[in-house]
Amino acid sequence: MSSIKLEPHEGSGRSKAVARKPLPVGSIIVQCQAHATVLLPEVKGHRCDTCHRISPTLQKCTGCAAYWYCSVDCQTLQWQTHHRRICKRFAKYTASLGYQALAPHEKLDALLLSHLVAQLEDINDARLATVTSLLPGPVESPAPPISCSPRIPESVVRETYARFGNNNFVIHSHLTTFGHGVFPLASRLFNHSCLPNAAAKYTLSASNVPRMDVVALRDIAQGEEICLPYLDPALLQSRQQIFQLTYGFECRCPSCLFFEKVGPIPSPPTDTIQRDELALKLTQFIKATPHDGLTLTAATVSFPNDLLPIFHESFVTYVAQTFRDASHDGPYATALSSGETLLALYRLIYPPNYPQIGMHLLELAKTYWNSIVSENMDLASESAVKQECRRYLKDAKDILEIFGVEGDEDGPLVEIETLETLLQES
Numbered sequence: 038m039s040s041i042k043l044e045p046h047e048g049s050g051r052s053k054a055v056a057r058k059p060l061p062v063g064s065i066i067v068q069c070q071a072h073a074t075v076l077l078p079e080v081k082g083h084r085c086d087t088c089h090r091i092s093p094t095l096q097k098c099t100g101c102a103a104y105w106y107c108s109v110d111c112q113t114l115q116w117q118t119h120h121r122r123i124c125k126r127f128a129k130y131t132a133s134l135g136y137q138a139l140a141p142h143e144k145l146d147a148l149l150l151s152h153l154v155a156q157l158e159d160i161n162d163a164r165l166a167t168v169t170s171l172l173p174g175p176v177e178s179p180a181p182p183i184s185c186s187p188r189i190p191e192s193v194v195r196e197t198y199a200r201f202g203n204n205n206f207v208i209h210s211h212l213t214t215f216g217h218g219v220f221p222l223a224s225r226l227f228n229h230s231c232l233p234n235a236a237a238k239y240t241l242s243a244s245n246v247p248r249m250d251v252v253a254l255r256d257i258a259q260g261e262e263i264c265l266p267y268l269d270p271a272l273l274q275s276r277q278q279i280f281q282l283t284y285g286f287e288c289r290c291p292s293c294l295f296f297e298k299v300g301p302i303p304s305p306p307t308d309t310i311q312r313d314e315l316a317l318k319l320t321q322f323i324k325a326t327p328h329d330g331l332t333l334t335a336a337t338v339s340f341p342n343d344l345l346p347i348f349h350e351s352f353v354t355y356v357a358q359t360f361r362d363a364s365h366d367g368p369y370a371t372a373l374s375s376g377e378t379l380l381a382l383y384r385l386i387y388p389p390n391y392p393q394i395g396m397h398l399l400e401l402a403k404t405y406w407n408s409i410v411s412e413n414m415d416l417a418s419e420s421a422v423k424q425e426c427r428r429y430l431k432d433a434k435d436i437l438e439i440f441g442v443e444g445d446e447d448g449p450l451v452e453i454e455t456l457e458t459l460l461q462e463s
């Protein structure tokens with residue numbers, strides 16, 4: 038906390054966190070423990086319900102048969118924190134009509150709310166004050182039914198839930214979401230920007246709840262506001278609406294000001310040939326643009342009008358899907374051209390060193406490698422492809438080393454090392 042301080046926010050955001058001193062790229066600005074977390078249903082029984090590490094030997098809670106632990110320590114920690122107040126009534130709760138009627142995302146919120154509220158001893162609990170000190174969301178919706186002691190007043194549940202939508206975080210490992218969490222310190226500190234200078238990563242350790250580390254994505258000057266992305270900035274058409282509805286603000290970040298200036302994004306062509314021509318124009322434009330001048334901001338004076346449809350969400354989704362479909366088993370020409378287009382899009386939308394750019398560069402390097410091992414190439418072509426593979430691997434490493442290790446073992450940095458060895462040996 039000594040590296041940041043709170044100052045009044047000139048928008049509607051109450052306060053903002055600013056750097057007390059220069060913060061170098063890659064530094065950890067703040068660390069915060071989760072107050073409550075919940076796993077997505079698809080990883081239940083695969084990750085420990087306390088520390089959230091993957092384990093093949095999880096033990097089921099014999100009381101409710103619905104929570105799994107990797108060790109006695111993890112089970113004891115969660116028992117003391119909230120499970121002792123939930124366990125006995127859990128089966129009845131999840132079978133209740135009220136719970137069954139909830140949509141999947143509401144069920145997740147209801148469980149997270151149960152985990153949080155079950156920790157409160159009474160209405161004067163200091164932990165409640167920490168949560169209610171957060172800004173409530175713009176619309177108060179009725180809280181879902183939760184599993185908790187009847188002693189907890191309905192107003193506590195309502196007040197806590199009113200802060201869920203605009204304060205909670207997704208928890209990820211290697212950028213893949215596996216749960217949701219309440220991290221009040223981070224919520225109190227950081228506002229949103231679509232061109233953030235920091236990002237949240239998660240550390241999972243034995244007998245501990247997950248920890249969030251906020252990492253500087255570039256050098257941050259003294260007095261500069263530190264912002265996180267509340268959602269994927271690539272949601273170019275829908276993001277302003279989500280900010281209004283879920284968070285109650287209009288984003289005025291440099292990227293949003295750029296898109297305000299260009300106006301509505303034209304639809305991309307539906308014809309595949311024309312769409313591919315648009316993608317080609319984009320990659321040519323990017324190749325002719327200096328590497329450090331890519332991200333679009335309010336200061337960008339000229340951007341070719343005929344390229345604007347690339348910012349349509351349907352175009353970004355189409356390119357990402359084409360790359361995903363072809364990158365493992367080919368056709369590799371399709372995978373590599375769509376992968377290059379996606380990289381160009383990411384470099385325009387995201388700020389430099391954004392972890393998603395690093396992950397995509399690694400995927401591109403892996404696709405080049407897959408093409409070498411699967412296709413019969415002459416020596417000259419193979420050498421050229423290896424060269425490209427090395428280039429992407431280096432760019433991926435430069436970015437992902439800034440973000441550092443996140444979540445489970447054997448992440449992208451280990452994959453980079455493996456691919457480097459394979460390239461050296463081949």
Ligand SMILES: C[S@@+](CC[C@H](N)C(=O)[O-])C[C@H]1O[C@@H](n2cnc3c(N)ncnc32)[C@H](O)[C@@H]1O
Nearest residue numbers: 048049050051052203224225227228229284286
């Ligand atoms: C997680 S809190 C952030 C901390 C908050 N500034 C505070 O003082 O507690 C989220 C709320 O902050 C405000 N906020 C966050 N980012 C903002 C931005 N870029 N512009 C205006 N308000 C923002 C919105 O009211 C949002 O619902």
